Amino acid sequence: MTVEASALETRFLDFHAEGRGRLAARLVEAANGPAAELQLELEQARLTQGENTPPLLVAPSLNLTAEIDTLTREHAARSAILRLTWPEAAVPDVAVLGRHLPDSSPLRLLGGSAASQGQLTFDASGIRGEVTLTGQDIRTGLLDTEVLGTLSLELLLPHASLDGSLLDLSGSRFTLEMDDADEAQRLTTRLLARQARFTHPFGGDGQVPRTQLVLDGSVDRLGFLDRLLPRAHGLTLRGAGQLQADLDLIGHEPSPAAR
Known part of the structure; x- marks a missing residue:
């Protein structure tokens, strides 16, 4: 028929x-x-x-x-x-898609339009698939730092439970290019989430969110990592460099095992 x-x-x-x-x-x-x-x-x-x-x-x-x-x-x-x-689509406002990302995600989508392609599979066990986004003048959040730039995002979704209790974005990666008044060239940040698992990511039913991240990449603004440093140390980060991080967040605070 x-x-x-x-x-x-x-x-x-x-x-x-x-x-x-x-x-x-x-x-x-x-x-x-x-x-x-x-x-x-x-x-x-x-x-x-x-x-x-x-x-x-x-x-x-x-x-x-x-x-x-x-x-x-x-x-x-x-x-x-x-x-x-x-095969191809326009995302009029990436913030609408960004509502599906936890606050503890390394990248948050705050505004701007983008091109996209993707595929998702739904069954009784959950959702899996991948979504790509590319766009200019995209407002994003890198932890507590809000930036504007050109974004290329490959969002992998090995598993998301239908009840919202587990979200696995392991394997996702992004490149973000930003203009800086103090730099002659554009600043570029690249991150690969080798592991990105969020348990009770949105804190439903009184559950405390837990985030497990293993990140690799190159970062032109290390300052956005300040929030992950223990407050008692009084340390701050500046400049650019290679990033390797193994993070275990309970709520929004790093556990003692975070590196």
Whole structure:
């Protein structure tokens, strides 16, 4: 079965996708009986989350496929696998996407527009995938320091639990180029998060967030790391250099094992 329409929309989890496009559905035989495959192709698409919210992204094309290995109602939700892909898209305001990043993330997205491509897979175990962002004049936060510059971000998502209790961004990396009135050349910061695991990242149900980070990179502004130094030492960092950090944050404070 195929349906084409000038206006199609779908809702999954708390997401809402809409646009002009085509819906194709077919039944297939599986080990447990009849199964279904659905494919929704949207043009001039918008993806939002929640009610009356600005769009996460606007895309020339947005593809959503669903695989359901059983049509039994009580098992369909647990067996469904959804895949969302966008070959190219505009993110009108990166701060909307940034709301999904914990405050303890090395990089926070505060404002500006960017180009994006990505793919996400949703199933009963959680969400996984990757999203890229590139843009100029992007406002970002490096811990407590707010900067404006050109951003290239590769956001990897090995796992995010549906209940929000765990977010794993290990493998993510970004490059940020900034103008500086005191420097003839642009300042460039590159960071790779070899490990970036956030447990109860948003502190729901009274849980204390925990952040485990292993970072490598080159940093032109070491001062943004001052917050991670024990206050009793009275130390501050200035200048540029190579960064290696092994951080374990309880709430917003480093544990004694942080390096």
